[in-house]
Amino acid sequence: MTLIFNLPALGAVKIGNLHFKHNSDIERTIAQSVRPVNLEYVGLTEYIGIKGSCTLLRSGKECFVACSRHQLKIPRGVQFDFSVLEHVRFASFVDDQHLTNVPVDNLLYVTNNPDEEFHDVLLFHVSSNWRDLHQERRHFFPIKKFVLCPREISWAVGYPTQHNRFTYEPQKLEAVSQMIQCAFDGEHRTAVKNFKRYSIMNKHLELDGLSGGAVFSLVGELENFEIVFDGLIVRAGNGNAYVIDSSFLLQMAKRFTPHSHSIIPGGLRVTS
Numbered sequence: 001m002t003l004i005f006n007l008p009a010l011g012a013v014k015i016g017n018l019h020f021k022h023n024s025d026i027e028r029t030i031a032q033s034v035r036p037v038n039l040e041y042v043g044l045t046e047y048i049g050i051k052g053s054c055t056l057l058r059s060g061k062e063c064f065v066a067c068s069r070h071q072l073k074i075p076r077g078v079q080f081d082f083s084v085l086e087h088v089r090f091a092s093f094v095d096d097q098h099l100t101n102v103p104v105d106n107l108l109y110v111t112n113n114p115d116e117e118f119h120d121v122l123l124f125h126v127s128s129n130w131r132d133l134h135q136e137r138r139h140f141f142p143i144k145k146f147v148l149c150p151r152e153i154s155w156a157v158g159y160p161t162q163h164n165r166f167t168y169e170p171q172k173l174e175a176v177s178q179m180i181q182c183a184f185d186g187e188h189r190t191a192v193k194n195f196k197r198y199s200i201m202n203k204h205l206e207l208d209g210l211s212g213g214a215v216f217s218l219v220g221e222l223e224n225f226e227i228v229f230d231g232l233i234v235r236a237g238n239g240n241a242y243v244i245d246s247s248f249l250l251q252m253a254k255r256f257t258p259h260s261h262s263i264i265p266g267g268l269r270v271t272s
Helices: 023-032 082-086 116-120 133-139 246-254
Strands: 013-015 018-020 034-042 046-059 062-068 088-092 104-110 121-126 153-158 165-168 171-174 178-184 195-200 214-221 224-237 240-245 268-271
Touching: 013 023, 023 034, 023 133, 023 153, 023 178, 023 224, 046 133, 046 153, 046 224, 046 246, 062 224, 062 246, 082 088, 104 116, 104 246, 116 121, 116 240, 121 246, 153 195, 153 224, 195 224, 224 246, 240 246
Parallel strands: 013 224
Antiparallel strands: 013 018, 034 046, 034 088, 046 062, 062 121, 104 121, 104 268, 153 178, 153 214, 165 171, 178 195, 195 240, 214 224, 224 240
């Protein structure tokens, strides 16, 4: 794993509209934008499981949580099963003593794009009346068009399964995020636009649990560096992470209309 403090002095690094001078603050800000996805079942005994990662994103005033269908065991190409949401919890870090959740009220997903990779993407809208939104808003990473320029370094960020667990006696969630060095694979050829591949530097790492996480990159030049969100990880394995890029996520986010329940141009459905 290569962290920012291992790189030469960068000066101030831009993330969104803010500039950071301390490397630890940069790493913490990146990591806080990716959260564990928990499944909570209450029956004779309470069961909480971890189902990979999710990414907090922002477009304009609207905030979203992105993850994948397969994490929730909903096959691609079928109607979304909203009963699943009774058990899904996206972790909020507002309270460090108790497990709290990011509430969502609407969902965007692809319905008629011929490329099946995009059917795996789920973009949940965060409830605008969430009382803790003002505390968490800074962790929702701004979505921009995919930047076509060299990357100084990239990281796949998520919650690998082998490092995360829930214990019951006492009740404690152990969720450890990792920033894993990777590199944009410019040689990867595909006819599918907005689908990218990144090569993981350490080929021996276990990548299960990274789905729903994100790839971030350091771009720019000295005194003008910026961390950008490259895209959402939809699958990872065999030393590679596959990503739906930020341009596609931005298209989805911009088509969100509060309280809309209809098919909208481009084959995206907004529903609650």
